[in-house]
Amino acid sequence: MTTDLAPQASPVLLDALEQLGDAVDLLGLGEGVRQSLAQPRREVTVSIPLRRDDGSVEVLTGHRVQHNLTRGPAKGGVRFAADVTLDEVRALAMWMTWKCALVDVPYGGGKGGVRFDPARYSRAEVERVTRRYTSEIAPLIGPDRDIPAPDLGTDEQVMAWMMDTFSAGAGHTALGVVTGKPLSLGGSLGRQTATSRGVTHVAIDALASRGIAVAGSRAAVQGFGKVGRYTARFLAEAGARVVAVSDEHGAIHDGAGLDVPALEAHVDTTGSVVGFARSEPLQHGDDLLTLPVDLLVPAAVEAVIHDGNAHQVLARVVVEGANGPTTRQADAVLADRDVLVVPDILANAGGVVVSYFEWVQANQAFWWTEAEVEGRLAARMSAAWRRTNEVATSRGVTLRSAATCLAVGAVADAHRLRGLYP
Known part of the structure; x- marks a missing residue:
């Protein structure tokens, strides 16, 4: 597969693009589908000015990538780490698209991050970074548009700050804008594990x-x-x-x-x-x-x-x-x-499965027991394993190829059914 869409891409993004290309070839989907699925649907890079506790000002960089929206709103974590790059976020957003499709969750893939090490900053500074980042990407996110979640360097408190910041701008409490929240703010039992x-x-x-x-x-x-x-x-x-x-x-x-x-x-x-x-x-x-x-x-x-x-x-x-x-x-x-x-x-799709459960519960304002969450999670994971293993065995390919083929095929089929507008 050629990598002309990202000739200077980092190794992690090249890996993601190569996996997509292999699946497209195995499924016989054609170059147009490959190009459509290789390109992020939408991405934004934002400047995040931070007033440090000592009064100095530092400017950080953040990203949010929505890889695909065909099967539903974007879904994916937000990471705070010193080595965050746009290519890394692009690759992770693409993998989220495949992950959601593989376990039959009605989302597309998204990912976000801010390039800084939260361990080197006070908790008050991390809160200010979180709130400014959220306000900068607010036009792109929402319960029906893009739903962030915790990732490296972030936790349920960061999600609470994101939810509060978005809700303040929207003028109403939007519990479904993020997942991985504290239980007292619409989180789900079983989400942490x-x-x-x-x-x-x-x-x-x-x-x-x-x-x-x-x-x-x-x-x-x-x-x-x-x-x-x-x-x-x-x-x-x-x-x-x-x-x-x-x-x-x-x-x-x-x-x-x-x-x-x-x-x-x-x-x-x-x-x-x-x-x-x-x-x-x-x-x-x-x-x-x-x-x-x-x-x-x-x-x-x-x-x-x-x-x-x-x-x-x-x-x-x-x-x-x-x-x-x-x-x-x-x-x-x-x-x-x-x-x-x-x-x-x-x-590792269990996280997005229970994130989906949390989103469903928040939108309905009706919460499940931990046993219900874990039972439904086990059923989803076992079903996804069986489908993937069966395809790997019947096609004589690796589990990675089988999983990617199943996911890419599901997304491509959704593209075909929705059609090309205009």
Whole structure:
């Protein structure tokens, strides 16, 4: 596939475009469809002046990209991170489009971000950044237009500030403008752990497809934040031995299986997995990726499995808790070695599924029990796994190709039915 639409694109965006091109070719959809789906529908870059606590003024840069709106309003997270780029946001918005289509959620893909490290700013400064960013993108967002959610560096408090800022401008309370809110402001039970629940459901199905029972299996989880922490907990509760975890500060290992509840208490006290008494440190954090385990869950950031280390990955199953943790080159290496890779658009779709549930509840002003949320989540994830695995088996392609084909096909079909205007 040519990449003429983005000749200077970053590697992460090139990966997303190549995946789209492969799916278009497999489905025989043609160049016009590829071009339509490769281009974001709408994107904006905004300037965010911030008055620091010391009275000085700093100007930050923010982005919001709406990749596709054919199947419904845009949906996607907002990340606050020092390395946010427009190409990264474009790629993540595209993957959100496929993710929503794959789990049959009536959204298109969106993504946003502000280029700054919130850990280096006071909470009051983060609030001012959030509110100014929200006011700048307010003409693009809304319950029926684009619905942000938490991502790296953001949380339910940031979502509350976004909702309040948008509502002040609209002149009424708009609970459905964001998801991932506090429960007292229209949030949903089960939302905090939804992505991890989805990862765990799919991981158990993927292990079973390789004849591996989750009970007694060995798992390594890279990342101990919003996704990794609860994934480790749920895997341990399902009977897996979580033998290694890591965070930005380092990695730890215990071949007999880590005591995950004790580890969580340690992290709550110290802020890191490092120094957990019932473990051994790994010399390098990335060593976790090449341990001899049944299941590897990269749940941190993009491109951690690449052509430099893919040959050393010993896991039999890789379930992508993070967005884009495996590069295109590494994907090919893992496929050649018969390592089963469950792609991010399937594996971590639990978050957008329960975000959809939250949006539905907020629009109806009627809330479900946690058991109802988790039961409906499990049903969606299992159905998406079955569809994807069946296509992968029947076509003889990887799960990533199968998932992308299913999603691209659904979006292309919606395009065809709506027609081209004018």
